[in-house]
Amino acid sequence: MSDEAEAAYKLGMKEFGSGNVHEALQLWYHASELGNPDAMYQLGRIAYEVGEMADASSFWRRAAEKGLAAAMYEMAKLAAEFEDEVEERKWSEAAANAGDASAMYNLGVMAEQELNL
Numbered sequence: 001m002s003d004e005a006e007a008a009y010k011l012g013m014k015e016f017g018s019g020n021v022h023e024a025l026q027l028w029y030h031a032s033e034l035g036n037p038d039a040m041y042q043l044g045r046i047a048y049e050v051g052e053m054a055d056a057s058s059f060w061r062r063a064a065e066k067g068l069a070a071a072m073y074e075m076a077k078l079a080a081e082f083e084d085e086v087e088e089r090k091w092s093e094a095a096a097n098a099g100d101a102s103a104m105y106n107l108g109v110m111a112e113q114e115l116n117l
Helices: 003-017 021-033 037-049 053-065 069-081 085-097 101-114
Strands: none
Touching: 003 021, 003 037, 021 037, 037 053, 037 069, 053 069, 069 085, 069 101, 085 101
């Protein structure tokens, strides 16, 4: 990932924090095009919040494929919303293996449910 991508992502976070959502989105799109998974994750969050599930999934999948554990976890949660247990487990395991504590917990809950404890 380039320094330009990281700078655009960080500036986007600053703009978002200042309430400049439009500017933040433009910076995150640019950073995303340069391969920044954190920007992809943020774009996924915005898409999800406005009900654009396909876009959210696309951004999170790209970020997850780049190794971002938080995006893997979001993919697992999205799969759970659509009751796709296979995808939920796949992404939960990937997120847990990448160190996401929430995914680890959810895998424990899934195991407990399978054992009917």
